Amino acid sequence: xxxxxxxxxxxxxxxxxxxxxxxxxxxxxxxxxxxxxxxxxxxxxxxxxxxxxxxxxxxxxxxxxxxxxxxxxxxxxxxxxxxxxxxxxxxxxxxxxxxxxxxxxxxxxxxxxxxxxxxxxxxxxxxxxxxxxxxxxxxxxxxxxxxxxxxxxxxxxxxxxxxxxxxxxxxxxxxxxxxxxxxxxxxxxxxxxxxxxxxxxxxxxxxxxxxxxxxxxxxxxxxxxxxxxxxxxxxxxxxxxxxxxxxxxxxxxxxxxxxxxxx
Numbered sequence: 001x002x003x004x005x006x007x008x009x010x011x012x013x014x015x016x017x018x019x020x021x022x023x024x025x026x027x028x029x030x031x032x033x034x035x036x037x038x039x040x041x042x043x044x045x046x047x048x049x050x051x052x053x054x055x056x057x058x059x060x061x062x063x064x065x066x067x068x069x070x071x072x073x074x075x076x077x078x079x080x081x082x083x084x085x086x087x088x089x090x091x092x093x094x095x096x097x098x099x100x101x102x103x104x105x106x107x108x109x110x111x112x113x114x115x116x117x118x119x120x121x122x123x124x125x126x127x128x129x130x131x132x133x134x135x136x137x138x139x140x141x142x143x144x145x146x147x148x149x150x151x152x153x154x155x156x157x158x159x160x161x162x163x164x165x166x167x168x169x170x171x172x173x174x175x176x177x178x179x180x181x182x183x184x185x186x187x188x189x190x191x192x193x194x195x196x197x198x199x200x201x202x203x204x205x206x207x208x209x210x211x212x213x214x215x216x217x218x219x220x221x222x223x224x225x226x227x228x229x230x231x232x233x234x235x236x237x238x239x240x241x242x243x244x245x246x247x248x249x250x251x252x253x254x255x256x257x258x259x260x261x262x263x
Contacts, residue, residue, distance in 0.1 A: 005158055006059040007033075008040035009090070010080055012066030012073040012130070014098060017144040018091035019043055019065055025147050032154060058083045061157050063140075063150075064130055065090040067097050070123040074133055081134040086157060090150070092143040092212050092258060094130045099143075101127030101259035105252075127259065138163050143212035143258065146198055165197050167217055170209045173200035182208045186245045188254045192238050211260045 009019060022029065023043055038044060039057040056076070062084035068074045081087055089095045097104075103111045104126050113119045130136060140146075140153050140163070153163040170191035174181060179200055183189040189208035191200070195216050202209055215235075242251050255261035 004035065004037040005061065006039045006057065007036045007154070008038075008057070008059040008062045008080070008084065010040060010056075010062055010064045010076070011042065012064065012077065012094070013069035013100065014066030014091070014093045016065065018093075018140075018142075021144040021147045022090075022150055025151060028151060032151060035158070036154075056080065056083050060084070061086045061088065061154070063088050063090040064094050067093040067100050067127060068130060068133055069100060069125060069127070077130055077133055086137040087130075087134060088138040088140060088153060088157065088163075089130055089136050090140050091145045092141060092214070095139050095141050096129045096214055097127040097259050099257060102256050103127055104259070105256050105261060141165070141195060141213040142198055149197060165195065168196045169216055170194045170196045170198065170200050170203070170213075172196055173198070174203050177204070179203045182206075183241070188242055188246050188251060190238070190254070190260070193235050208254075210254055211258050214258075215260065 009022065011019065019041075020043075025032075039059050056079050062080050064077065064080060064087060066073070068077050092098050093100065103124075108124050108126075112122060112124050116122065138153065138157070140149050142149070149163075149165070156163040171181075173179075173196050174191060177200060180203075181189075182203060183191065187208045189203070190211040191203065191209040193215055194209050194211045195213040198213060200209070239251065252261050
């Protein structure tokens with residue numbers, strides 16, 4: 001009898017919203033799991049058996065959520081890479097560092113003290129994605145992920161195919177759905193340079209796009225997702241437009257939320 005592919009879903013430092021999005025697949029998830037052996041996922045298994053570096057089982061595909069914020073995370077991440085045939089970054093934290101990356105733009109010690117009132121000393125590494133430490137075989141972007149993209153990614157990985165996302169901006173989805181353009185209303189919106197695929201769900205709700213899915217590939221992110229000093233015309237044109245409606249400080253404040261500000 002052919003052995004089922006082994007799948008693991010691993011948590012680092014995060015809000016775990018992407019794992020909740022996976023659960024939100026409901027019956028579709030249960031149907032997909034009939035074809036695999038789930039070896040680690042704390043929301044569907046005994047939590048004490050998951051995310052332990054010394055007890056991590058070998059697997060065919062490991063989906064990793066969260067960013068490596070401390071030594072324990074980094075050690076677990078490296079062990080995942082040893083044990084998994086493929087590693088897929090699950091969501092923005094694993095992909096580009098998440099909101100934790102905001103501390104890179106300020107005094108990290110001061111920021112930590114403002115959060116932890118009894119602060120003495122904690123691990124306070126720079127924020128960044130998991131590809132700072134290991135090779136990554138694929139990415140499911142977003143904060144949180146789009147649940148159907150997870151399902152398509154799983155199916156593609158099991159079939160030995162690369163998971164592909166159409167390289168079009170969030171703006172296309174706004175146009176296709178006749179959503180009001182918030183940029184034209186004078187709001188800071190990064191939709192023109194952000195990878196689509198989310199259905200423009202934030203704009204649908206009246207919230208501008210802050211770039212949680214990362215830049216379009218043509219906007220040339222660096223290895224860890226930071227925007228280089230010299231970018232292409234599309235990003236510069238957007239920044240010129242934004243400067244007509246907002247201050248540089250406000251623009252950078254939005255860009256910092258998901259680590260897209262130029263360092």
